[in-house]
Amino acid sequence: MQIEVFTQSAIKLSGDKIFYFDPFKIIKNYNDADYLFITHDHYDHYDEESIKKVINTKTLIVVPKILEDKVRKITDNILVVEPSKEYQVYNFTFQTIPAYNKSKDFHPKENGYVGYLLNIDKQRYYIMGDTDVVEEAKKVKTDICFIPIGGYYTMDVYEAANYINSIKPQKVIPIHYGSIIGDINLQEEFKKLINNDITVDIYIREEK
Helix, strand or coil, X not given: CEEXXXXXXXXXXXXXXXXXXXXXXXXXXXXXXXXXXXXXXXXXXXXXXXXXXXXXXXXXXXXXXXHHHHHHXXXXXXXXXXXXXXXXXXXXEEEEEXXXXXXXXXXXXXXXXXXXXXXXXXXXXEECCCCCCCHHHHCCCCCEEEEECCCCCCCCHHHHHHHHHHHCCCEEEEECCCCCCCCCCHHHHHHHHCCCCCEECCCCCCCC
C-alpha cells in the first residue's frame, strides 16, 4: 500500500483500491477515491472543497452521524457509522474507535467522533482522528498507526510517543502538526522518543 500524507490529517492509501481520510487543502483534482473516510466535522477534517477534488460518482463516503445531513447534499453514496462498531465493505473490514478529549471541550465524547481501524490485505491501519489517549485507543492492535502529535486540540508529542511505545505498532506516522497547530519540528522530537524497534515515517513537510 502506497501512503501519502498531505496537510494536517489528510491521508491517501493507494493499492487495489484508493482510500482517503480527512482531505484538507487538496490542490490537485484527483477524483480517484474508492473510499473516503471522515473522522469528524471540524473544518480541517471536513473540507468540502477538498472532498470534491478526491471523490467521483462511485466513491463511498464514510462519516459519523454528525455529518450525515451535510454529506447527503453531496452524494447519497454514504455509510453512516457509530463509535465502537465493526463494518464490512467490499473485501475489507474496519472498526470505529471513539476519538475524543478527556479534559478539553474541543472533541466531546458525546459528539460521536471516530478514528478508523482498517484491515486491508492482512495489514491493520489505525487513523486515530483528533483524540487524546483514551481507554478505547489503548486496546487497539495495529500494524501502522497515524497519530496526532500537535497538542492543544489533541494529545501532545510526549503523550503520543508514550502511547505508541505501549501499543507497539510496526510503523507510526505522525499527523496533525506543522500547519494549524504544532511546529513542524515536532516530528523530529517525536521520532527521538520512539523505541528503536518501531519505524517512524515522516511525510508532512514544511509549508512553503
